[in-house]
Amino acid sequence: MAPLANAGDLTLSTESSSPYDLAILGGLDGVPAGETRYVSWDEVAGLPTTTLELTGEFVPGKQEVTVVFVEDLWKVLPVAAEADTLLAWCTDDYFSIYPPEFIAKQKPFVVVKINGDGPDKWPPEGLSFNPGPYVISVADEVVPGTRAILDVGHKRPWGVDKIKFVNEDEALAPAFAGEWSDVSELAAAGRTIWVNSCSSCHPGPGGLVGGNKSQRPFPVLQAHAKYNTDYFRKYVRDPKSLVPSATMEPHPHYTDAQLDALVAFISAESGE
Ligand code: HEC
Structure with a gap:
C-alpha cells in the first residue's frame, strides 16, 4: 500500500468532464458554500486501495472488489474541521447518511473496481445494469456483523455520483x-x-x-x-x-x- 497522500492532494475541478467524476458538494475548506467540485475516477482509484474478496456483493458468488475506505478519502480531501458525517446521493435521487460512529465502526468503503474493471466496463457479468459511477458499501468481510444492522442496504447505495461532508448536528x-x-x-x-x-x-x-x-x-x-x-x-x-x-x-x-x-x-x- 502506498503512503496516504496529504490532505488536499486530490485535484478538485470546478467542472465535470466525465460521467465517472465524483461530485463533492461543499464541506471543503477553500470551496465556497453552495459550490460543487469534481474529482475524477482516475484520482479516486489512484488513492491507496484495498482489494476485498466479497461474496454476493454485485452478483452471486465471490468477486474481487477494489475499494477506497471512506476514512482514507476523508484524509486526502480538505474536509472542513467541523464536518463529521458523509452524505451520499445517487443518480436516481436515493440518499444515504454515514454518521461519525458508523464510519468509525463499520468502515464503509467506495468501490472503484469489480474484478479489476472500473465503471466504464461495468456491469460485471450477471448484472443487468451499471451500478456506477460509484458504490458505497460495508461488508462482514471487513467488520463482522455489519450486515446484520437494521436496513443495512441503506448503507450500500449504488449509482452514487455526489457526496457531501457535513456536521451531523447541523x-x-x-x-x-x-x-x-x-x-x-x-x-x-x-x-x-x-x-x-x-x-x-x-x-x-x-x-x-x-x-x-x-x-x-x-x-x-x-x-x-x-x-x-x-x-x-x-x-x-x-x-x-x-x-x-x-x-x-x-x-x-x-x-x-x-x-x-x-x-x-x-x-x-x-x-x-
Ligand atoms: C427505496 C425508497 C424508499 C424508502 C427507503 C422508503 N420509501 Fe416510502 N415511498 C417510496 C416511494 C417511491 C413512494 C411512492 C409510492 C410507491 O411507489 O410506493 C413511497 C410512499 C410512501 C408512503 C405513502 C405515501 C402516499 O402517497 O400514499 C408512505 C406512508 C411511506 N412511503 C413511508 C415510508 C417510511 C415511514 C419509510 C421508512 C421506514 C419509507 N417510506 C421508506 C420510496 C421509499
Missing part, C-alpha cells in the same frame, strides 16, 4: 427543531429509524435532508401517520398489499414497536 437540526424540539422518547427512537432508513427516499420535516426518490412531500406521510395510522403501518410493512403498483421497498421485518416509533416521530408526538 445536518439533522430540522429533526430537532419546532414541533420536533421536545418529542417523546418513542418519537426520538422513530427519528433514528427515519434518518437511517426512510430518509433514503423521503425528505423529512422542515426540509430535513433526504433523498426524493419517493416524490412524496413530508406532509403527505405525516397525514397518513396522524390520521390514517393503520394504512401507514400497513404501507410501510408491505406497500403492495395496499397499492399493487407501489415501488417502495417493503419493511416486513419492522416490529410493532418500530412502527409505533415511526408514527410518533412523523406526527411529532410531544414529550409532555
Whole structure:
C-alpha cells in the first residue's frame, strides 16, 4: 500500500468532464458554500486501495472488489474541521447518511473496481445494469456483523455520483427543531429509524435532508401517520398489499414497536 497522500492532494475541478467524476458538494475548506467540485475516477482509484474478496456483493458468488475506505478519502480531501458525517446521493435521487460512529465502526468503503474493471466496463457479468459511477458499501468481510444492522442496504447505495461532508448536528437540526424540539422518547427512537432508513427516499420535516426518490412531500406521510395510522403501518410493512403498483421497498421485518416509533416521530408526538 502506498503512503496516504496529504490532505488536499486530490485535484478538485470546478467542472465535470466525465460521467465517472465524483461530485463533492461543499464541506471543503477553500470551496465556497453552495459550490460543487469534481474529482475524477482516475484520482479516486489512484488513492491507496484495498482489494476485498466479497461474496454476493454485485452478483452471486465471490468477486474481487477494489475499494477506497471512506476514512482514507476523508484524509486526502480538505474536509472542513467541523464536518463529521458523509452524505451520499445517487443518480436516481436515493440518499444515504454515514454518521461519525458508523464510519468509525463499520468502515464503509467506495468501490472503484469489480474484478479489476472500473465503471466504464461495468456491469460485471450477471448484472443487468451499471451500478456506477460509484458504490458505497460495508461488508462482514471487513467488520463482522455489519450486515446484520437494521436496513443495512441503506448503507450500500449504488449509482452514487455526489457526496457531501457535513456536521451531523447541523445536518439533522430540522429533526430537532419546532414541533420536533421536545418529542417523546418513542418519537426520538422513530427519528433514528427515519434518518437511517426512510430518509433514503423521503425528505423529512422542515426540509430535513433526504433523498426524493419517493416524490412524496413530508406532509403527505405525516397525514397518513396522524390520521390514517393503520394504512401507514400497513404501507410501510408491505406497500403492495395496499397499492399493487407501489415501488417502495417493503419493511416486513419492522416490529410493532418500530412502527409505533415511526408514527410518533412523523406526527411529532410531544414529550409532555
Ligand atoms: C427505496 C425508497 C424508499 C424508502 C427507503 C422508503 N420509501 Fe416510502 N415511498 C417510496 C416511494 C417511491 C413512494 C411512492 C409510492 C410507491 O411507489 O410506493 C413511497 C410512499 C410512501 C408512503 C405513502 C405515501 C402516499 O402517497 O400514499 C408512505 C406512508 C411511506 N412511503 C413511508 C415510508 C417510511 C415511514 C419509510 C421508512 C421506514 C419509507 N417510506 C421508506 C420510496 C421509499
